[in-house]
Amino acid sequence: MVAPKRGVSLIALLVGAFLLLRGNKAQAAQVSVADQDTSEAPRESDYNPQTNIPTGEAVTNLPPTSDPAEVSRRVAAFLYMIRACEHVYPRDVVNDAAYGIFYGGARFYDFSDHPTITGELRPVKLSDAVCAASGLGPGCVSSA
Numbered sequence: 001m002v003a004p005k006r007g008v009s010l011i012a013l014l015v016g017a018f019l020l021l022r023g024n025k026a027q028a029a030q031v032s033v034a035d036q037d038t039s040e041a042p043r044e045s046d047y048n049p050q051t052n053i054p055t056g057e058a059v060t061n062l063p064p065t066s067d068p069a070e071v072s073r074r075v076a077a078f079l080y081m082i083r084a085c086e087h088v089y090p091r092d093v094v095n096d097a098a099y100g101i102f103y104g105g106a107r108f109y110d111f112s113d114h115p116t117i118t119g120e121l122r123p124v125k126l127s128d129a130v131c132a133a134s135g136l137g138p139g140c141v142s143s144a
Contacts, residue, residue, distance in 0.1 A: 104142075116143045 080093070087098040100107050104124040108115040115121040123141035131140040 114143065 128138040
């Protein structure tokens with residue numbers, strides 16, 4: 001019974017010695033400091049030619065600028081699309097009544113602050129499924 005334990009111990013000792021004394025391939029890389037010269041490294045501006053514009057030369061590669069009136073029209077159209085999707089179209093959207101409709105359909109008239117802050121309306125209780133989907137516990141409310 002003693003011999004097998006000594007045999008296992010001897011094998012474990014030999015394996016440990018082998019692993020400890022063998023050449024380690026994961027040694028630190030031997031690098032030359034001269035090979036790490038960064039004076040020739042690409043600059044960030046080399047990857048973004050739009051920002052690498054030498055002074056004194058004609059600037060010809062700039063993107064076209066948008067007309068501010070066109071941007072304003074696009075933003076207005078986007079906001080109109082949101083109102084049309086969130087409210088009854090066209091009844092509440094065409095006459096801008098959507099601005100006075102609370103989540104759930106209740107109407108409010110005081111625009112001095114949020115209707116739950118002015119006391120005109122109370123927050124709407126949301127379903128437990130909606131609360132869970134938004135990362136909240138059951139019984140959460142919407143103040144939208």
